[in-house]
Amino acid sequence: MAVRIRLSRGGSKKRPFYRVVVADQRAPRDGRFIEKLGTYNPLLPQDHEQRLVIDVEKVSAWLKKGAQPTERLQKLFAKLGLCEAPVIHEQPKKSAPRAKTVERMKEKEEKAKAAAEAAAAAAAQASEEPASAE
Numbered sequence: 135m136a137v138r139i140r141l142s143r144g145g146s147k148k149r150p151f152y153r154v155v156v157a158d159q160r161a162p163r164d165g166r167f168i169e170k171l172g173t174y175n176p177l178l179p180q181d182h183e184q185r186l187v188i189d190v191e192k193v194s195a196w197l198k199k200g201a202q203p204t205e206r207l208q209k210l211f212a213k214l215g216l217c218e219a220p221v222i223h224e225q226p227k228k229s230a231p232r233a234k235t236v237e238r239m240k241e242k243e244e245k246a247k248a249a250a251e252a253a254a255a256a257a258a259q260a261s262e263e264p265a266s267a268e
Contacts, residue, residue: 136160139196139203141174142167151175154188154207156196171196174210186210 136159143164145151152174155167172188179185193216197203203211205220212219231239 137168137196137199137201139171139193139201139207141204141206149177151177154186154193156201169196186214188214190214190216 137156138159139154139156140163141152142155142157143150143152153170154172154174156169156171157165157167161167169192171192172186174186175184193211197211197217203217208217208220211217
């Protein structure tokens, strides 16, 4: 039996509230669970103490027994020092800018760099002229 530590959704429409539960991986998301470990309220600010309320001893006991947390809970537990943070996978190549876009961005950077050099040269030349006039 594969056991997971995961979020079970509660709350009303557009107002999510989650229970942190230990459940069999085959059980429905909001269905049967083995034990409730705490609550998670994503609507509260990051630094609010009621955002994530868990029983740390129970969580560490379940982790020692081999229960696997979901990626979201693994991130939250890593902040508390209960487990290591999940590995962030490389973004898909599909979302990378296309070749023509990259080319345009390079041209834009070159134009900006040339304009900055021209402005610096003009400023240097302007500062030399009053000195030679004296």
